Amino acid sequence: MIGGYNDGPRFDALLRVPGGQASLDALGERAAAVLDRADDGDLYEGAGDYGALGLVVELVDAGLWKPAPERVVGWQGRFDRADAGTPDERGFWDSYAARVRRGFELVLRA
Secondary structure (H helix, E strand, C coil): CCCCCCCCCCCHHHHCCCCHHHHHHHHHHHHHHHHHCCCCCCHHHHHHHHCHHHHHHHHHHCCCCCCCHHHHHHHHHHHHHHHHCCCCCHHHHHHHHHHHHHHHHHHHHC
16 A cells, blocks of 8 residues: 555455446546646645555556556656655655555556
C-alpha cells in the first residue's frame, strides 16, 4: 500500500462474476484517468491524485486489470516533476515519494 493499510476481507469470487470484468476495467480506467491528469507542479497539490495509484496496485496485484506500461511511465514522469517541484518538508515527502515509486515499480513488474 502507498499510505496506509488494508486488512479487510477480500472476496475474489465477488469480483469474478460474468460481466464483472467490464466493471473492473471501468474502475481501473477511472483510477488511471486521475493519474493521467495528476498535478505535476508539486506534491502538495498532487498527492491526492497520486493516491489513485494504490487502487491500480491492488487491481494489478490481484490480476484484475493492468494499465499499459507506457501509461505508467507517463505517470512516473508527472510524479517526478511534482516531486522536483516540492522543496519544503522533504523529510515527509521523501518517505512519501519512496512509497509511490515502489507502487510504480510493482505495477510495471506485474
